[in-house]
Amino acid sequence: MLLRSLTIALVLCSITAHAEAPSPSSVQRSLLIRIDNVTRDALQKTGIFAFDDYDYRKFTTLVRDTALLVVTPAERALLAERGLASTLVMEDTSFVTLVRRAMYGPGMKLQEPYHAYPQIVRRGKELEARFPSLVEVIEIGRTSQKGQPIFAFVLSRDVRTRRDVPTVMIDGCQHSNELMGAEISLAAAEMLVTRYGSDPDVTSWVDGLRIVIVPVVNVDGHDVVTSGLDPRWRKNTRDTDGNAILNHPDGIDINRNYDFNWAGGGTGEPTSGRYRGPFPFSENEPRAIADLARAERFLLSISYHSQGEVIYYPWNWGGRPAPDDAVIAPLARALAGSIRTMKGDTSYRAEPGAGLVGQSYPWLYGTLGTFDLIVETGLGAAFFPPHEVQGIIDANMHGIRTMLRRATGPGIAVHVTDAASGRAIEATVWIPKIETEEVRRRTTHPATGTLYRFLTPGPHQVIISRPGYDTRVLTGITPPDSGWKRIEVTLTRTRH
Numbered sequence: 317m318l319l320r321s322l323t324i325a326l327v328l329c330s331i332t333a334h335a336e337a338p339s340p341s342s343v344q345r346s347l348l349i350r351i352d353n354v355t356r357d358a359l360q361k362t363g364i365f366a367f368d369d370y371d372y373r374k375f376t377t378l379v380r381d382t383a384l385l386v387v388t389p390a391e392r393a394l395l396a397e398r399g400l401a402s403t404l405v406m407e408d409t410s411f412v413t414l415v416r417r418a419m420y421g422p423g424m425k426l427q428e429p430y431h432a433y434p435q436i437v438r439r440g441k442e443l444e445a446r447f448p449s450l451v452e453v454i455e456i457g458r459t460s461q462k463g464q465p466i467f468a469f470v471l472s473r474d475v476r477t478r479r480d481v482p483t484v485m486i487d488g489c490q491h492s493n494e495l496m497g498a499e500i501s502l503a504a505a506e507m508l509v510t511r512y513g514s515d516p517d518v519t520s521w522v523d524g525l526r527i528v529i530v531p532v533v534n535v536d537g538h539d540v541v542t543s544g545l546d547p548r549w550r551k552n553t554r555d556t557d558g559n560a561i562l563n564h565p566d567g568i569d570i571n572r573n574y575d576f577n578w579a580g581g582g583t584g585e586p587t588s589g590r591y592r593g594p595f596p597f598s599e600n601e602p603r604a605i606a607d608l609a610r611a612e613r614f615l616l617s618i619s620y621h622s623q624g625e626v627i628y629y630p631w632n633w634g635g636r637p638a639p640d641d642a643v644i645a646p647l648a649r650a651l652a653g654s655i656r657t658m659k660g661d662t663s664y665r666a667e668p669g670a671g672l673v674g675q676s677y678p679w680l681y682g683t684l685g686t687f688d689l690i691v692e693t694g695l696g697a698a699f700f701p702p703h704e705v706q707g708i709i710d711a712n713m714h715g716i717r718t719m720l721r722r723a724t725g726p727g728i729a730v731h732v733t734d735a736a737s738g739r740a741i742e743a744t745v746w747i748p749k750i751e752t753e754e755v756r757r758r759t760t761h762p763a764t765g766t767l768y769r770f771l772t773p774g775p776h777q778v779i780i781s782r783p784g785y786d787t788r789v790l791t792g793i794t795p796p797d798s799g800w801k802r803i804e805v806t807l808t809r810t811r812h
């Protein structure tokens with residue numbers, strides 16, 4: 317009995333010693349615990365948990381009011397002391413094993429309704445085979461590490477013919493662990509193709525637009541997550557430490573690698589989850605999106621991420637809004653207002669994202685004039701338990717519908733042709749009162765000769781130019797209340 321008391325005393329001593337150690341976080345985290353009926357505030361007040369998506373040594377999710385945490389025994393004791401009782405889910409010396417159990421469930425594998433990339437591509441190709449005039453599956457590039465094809469599903473009436481219509485993009489999984497992007501993209505493709513001809517809105521969008529869907533940009537990373545290897549994988553799988561093994565902290569954050577304000581975003585530290593890479597566009601995946609965007613000149617696009625139930629739009633650049641803020645901000649708010657939160661009591665919110673960062677939305681807006689919105693789907697985890705997936709998809713289909721409804725204007729469609737040949741040409745369309753030096757000059761599409769551009773009521777001065785041609789200055793340009801005002805411009809070659 318005496319011996320037993322002594323043992324208990326020793327154990328207590330050792331717990332105390334742990335709790336008082338200068339850096340308890342350096343102790344191996346070996347427990348996966350669940351805390352029910354807890355709030356984010358209550359968890360944060362403990363001081364133990366910062367919700368940090370970028371630190372691979374920490375793990376916390378809080379979906380609705382259930383938290384999953386990987387902790388040390390001392391941290392668990394401290395939580396209990398603060399009134400947060402927990403249930404032990406799993407004990408293991410391997411951190412990634414605990415995270416796999418947390419994210420994949422007892423099967424330790426990704427479950428339905430989530431899709432692996434080959435399933436997503438197969439579904440796209442099935443749609444293409446069934447509806448060849450509406451769907452074309454195209455390869456837009458190859459991944460950086462494994463050279464796998466990255467596919468886009470293009471949806472439009474007479475899809476194989478380049479028509480002069482506005483183009484929009486939907487992309488997902490630039491961050492591979494944010495799986496909802498792939499699922500929402502795939503659901504959007506299914507919805508638009510299968511309801512064509514029966515749903516009047518869908519029919520008018522597929523008839524009047526070219527819709528390009530890239531369900532998974534970060535294909536190599538998506539494989540890591542969907543194969544059950546590591547649910548945390550966010551970056552691509554570039555072997556940055558050169559050891560020929562896929563291990564943390566390998567990889568480059570695709571969504572910090574774009575060449576617009578690259579140096580202002582992410583970090584140059586390779587171990588970070590936001591490593592921007594050695595130089596702008598060092599990675600194939602963002603280059604594939606950029607090449608696609610140059611070829612298509614998107615009017616509007618949505619990039620799906622998780623989490624936060626928030627929409628980021630371009631931009632807040634040192635306190636300055638984007639030159640087109642008067643159009644972009646209301647558009648982002650309309651989209652946000654149409655997407656219900658998981659709790660269902662309110663909708664997503666919209667706020668300007670950083671302009672000084674090498675992400676896709678400042679690149680698309682600053683370089684090509686595309687209004688790109690980041691939609692952070694869901695709340696509390698990078699991806700969600702299987703039973704939550706359909707609800708998040710359904711909520712975001714309303715967002716897709718809002719986006720496509722908005723892709724009909726109002727604005728101007730400037731169509732430029734060569735006066736002698738009558739052929740469409742790429743020309744610069746500049747609105748000096750709006751477009752500051754922070755954004756590159758917008759140009760018409762090289763094949764169709766048209767630039768579709770959202771515009772406030774006006775009147776505006778529009779300057780159309782191309783080297784080797786005379787310059788045209790149009791004044792008093794006012795877009796209609798709805799739809800596109802088509803402006804035909806012919807440029808004449810200057811004599812030398």
Ligand SMILES: [Zn+2]
Nearest residue numbers: 491494621622
């Ligand atoms: Zn993301």
